[in-house]
Amino acid sequence: MDKHEFPSFERREEVPERYRWDTTRLFENDEAFVCALSEAKDLEEEYEIWEPTAMSSGAGLLGYLRFDDDATLELERLFNYVSRRADEDTRVGKYQDLKAQLRALIARVGAASAWFVPRLLALSDETLDGWYADTPGLNLYRRAIDRMRALKDHVLTPSEEALLAQASEMAAQPEAIFSMLNDADMSFEDAVDSKGHSHAVTHGSYFPLMQSGDRSLRESAYHSIYGAYGRIKNTSAALLGSQTKQLQFFARARRYADTLEAALAPTEVPVSVYQGLIDAVHKNVSALHRYMELRRRVLGLDALRYWDLYVPLTKEDDRRYSFDEACDLMLRALAPLGEDYLGVVRRAIDERWYDVYETPGKASGAYSSGGRGLTPLILLNYQGTLDDIFTLVHETGHSLHTHLASEAQPGRYAQYEMFVAEVASTTNECLLLRYLLDNAQDTAERAHLLNHLCEQFRGTLFRQTLFAEFERDVNKASARGEGMGADALSERYAQLNELYYGSAVTLDDEIAHEWERIPHFYYNYYVYVYATSFAAAVALSKRILTGDATARDRYLAFLSGGSSKPPIELLAGAGVDMASGAVVDEALDTFSQTVDELEGLL
Incomplete structure (x- = not known):
């Protein structure tokens, strides 16, 4: 699909019905x-x-x-x-x-x-x-x-x-206010490219802009986003501070040691799993430093800046995929999961589970909703990039998990636990990537896809663990009565960026405001499951792709399990031991090997 033909809509009513979800x-x-x-x-x-x-x-x-x-x-x-x-x-x-x-x-x-x-x-x-x-x-x-x-x-x-x-209604207010501020009231200055042309900056367009080969455009978009958040830093700090205080109130009222224990205990996940994730990433963070240094060298930069982290290291892929093309690719990539699984995916497309395109005022990002027998509905802000196809298969994985659990379990056990919530979505992403790698036409395309895999590791395993560490540390600081002002939060966030990204990336003042734009900090210790789930998905997808029907069936049984067993036990049934931490180490080994192969090709 030609880049300039990609649809854009000024009003929701302009979007064809087949690309709007069916709330009826x-x-x-x-x-x-x-x-x-x-x-x-x-x-x-x-x-x-x-x-x-x-x-x-x-x-x-x-x-x-x-x-x-x-x-x-x-x-x-x-x-x-x-x-x-x-x-x-x-x-x-x-x-x-x-x-x-x-x-x-x-x-x-x-x-x-x-x-x-x-x-x-x-x-x-x-x-x-x-x-x-x-x-x-x-x-x-x-x-x-x-x-x-x-x-x-x-x-x-x-x-x-x-x-x-x-008190629960009051406790929900930090998230509700953040949503209004972030999605309804925030606006950003246009970004300007190297030729002086303006580009609208929205939550949906930001990452495509950051993948542009035009460094001036990337830098301009970066300053547009973080400059805007910097101007509301005190409001953001007050919101996040109120979130930590309401979590502390409930944790203390229920006699938990801290907010982390209060969040994890009802989900049957030991606190040691959360801490073990952070420890494992710290132990292997040098691999991310090596990838950042590779990125700096390949881009030919004296200093790697935060607006250089998303641009592909290979020739920019500016192809746009229509949503129908994306759906066809998704079906081919998920074929190893079997015809029954694909049949539900086709239903999702035909029955309009998806709300596809960005329109003014629409909530940013992407998600899947549903549960307990409800038809899942999927919000997208589809821009037609390859990353958007990964988002499509990711959210479809959530919805299939929801659907299969609802079909197999009575209502009481249809809702799966937070700890396994990202496994199905991320396994789908792994299957898509392996399909694309297997069908790469040449070395250049393979290098591009390996770069994408490195970015999945960076964005999901490393970055989400950084978020998890920040959330843990901010809650601890709040409980100790330490500073929760904008400057204190930003300093803490900047220190973690320096730890995770290393000396190859030049730290700047604006990245310290990134914590302001992360909605998951209002979800009560949710971000860590992206990292643990990604590690599980790397292992599960490898086994599924061997063609072993038993491995596939065990995985599908896991998807149908809902909350009928503890989440770590359900994953063990699928063949993944999350309690020991070995799966995270295995995934990080895979990342290191991927960096090695990419370096050899570049």
């Missing part, structure tokens, strides 16, 4: 949503009605749990619909208002149901065993009940739990 699978229209929202307001009272009977017998507990499953699904359906509509254009106040109403309802429902876990924990093991024997249907919930009872030391009295539930 959630609700037919806004009126149906508003009606359902009105009906859902009765849930608060219904949860309170269950309190006298839920713990009276096995049948009572089973009835309550089934009611809770249905109520949770309805709230998730409501939240998915209004969130997707709000993200179509974040400037539309109507959906922001409805979203706020729903958040308030969810908080009230949480307060109205806060009696349940403390009452469940008060039951004796003998009572529960008798109920399991007398009420066979209750055995379905045994794992869920065991998980709740395992957190007994961190559950409070019913009145205290109700108070914490009421």
